[in-house]
Amino acid sequence: MSVEEMVIIPDVQYPLHDTRAVRNLWNYIKTTQPASVLIIGDFMDYTAPSRWSKGTRAEFETDVMRESDGGRALLGDLRDGYTGPIRFMEGNHDARPRDYLAKYAPALAASGAFHVETLLDFEGLDIELLQPFTEIAPGWVAMHGHELKGLSQIPGRTAASKARKLDRSVVMGHTHKCAVSPETVGLGKDRRTLYGFEVGHLMDESKAQYLAGGVANWQKGFGRLLVGQYSAAPAPVYAERDGSFVVDGERYGAIKRNSRGHFIGKEARSAA
Known part of the structure; x- marks a missing residue:
């Protein structure tokens, strides 16, 4: 039976993103064309x-439209090289303009102009907006992670706690941690593993x-879900400090290192 790959892009938080790691991931997607x-x-x-910047100088330092x-x-760079379906689940940061407007200028909020799907032109880029807890694979649901309370400092355990609550395997972002935490539940023939x-x-x-x-306690990387029937x-998939990573024996975005493990080459100074 064939297995299809779903690439799961975690918290990018543009413009605070790692430009090399994102570029390498876009290249991986363009090269492999996952399902x-x-x-x-x-x-x-x-x-x-x-709410963190309200009433401070930071409230006026950035421009939502820019x-x-x-x-x-x-x-757009991602869509230019990838022809498959792209789906998007709103995170708490993505919702900030909409939530801010609803709270402080509710008369303007109904326009939808500051919804993330409008700001980022999902229609033009052919991106589908998903609701939290959507089933994305047999036995699996997706969420950003802020929808249910409770965070663990141990990578993987926040998602495992959500899996217990939902009785489904859960994939999520939000924690900036990269890990899988399985739990086997049930008795006898009813035993099953939630992830x-x-x-x-x-x-x-x-x-x-x-x-x-x-x-x-963060781990830079992204997720792959290998989906069967x-x-x-x-x-x-874990990314190194230089933004490179390895999938199926192939390194994407490698920067050369010397025998002591230090970065060398034209990007050495910025990578170190």
Whole structure:
């Protein structure tokens, strides 16, 4: 039986994204042409229109429309080389302009002008907006991750807790962690394994001011879901500091290193 690959793009948070990691992933998608692509939320960052910036200077430092232009161009780069279906699940950051308008200018909110599907031109790019908890494969549902409360510091365990609640295997973003956490439930012939699959992030951590030079338990990477007729297998892919990664024995976006493991070549300074 044939198995189809679904590539799951985690939190990009444009313009705070890792440009090399994103470029390498776009190249992988263009080269392999997977059966489908799922953007699982927080593709945009939208720092300014949020409760964190309300009433501060940061509220006026960015432009939602200009930021959307850049995000739309990044999606356009993906669509230019990929002919298959692209689906998009809204994250809490993607919803910030819509939520901000609804709270502080409700008379303007009904236009839908600040919904992510409008800002990023899903119609023009042929991108389908999915609702949370949509079944994406046999026994699997997708969510961004903010829809149900509760976060674990252990990679994979947040998604595993959602899987227990929903009695379905769960793939999600939001945590910026990249891991699979399985749980076997039931007795006898009714035993089955549920998977919690967190698909990492594609941010440049140095751009995240809220980390303030600290270290977060995050893992850069993305997800692959290998979908068969009756089940699906999760396959996390981890990215290195230089934004490169390996899938099926092929490295995408490799930068040469010397014998001590240090970056060399024209991108060495920025990569290190």
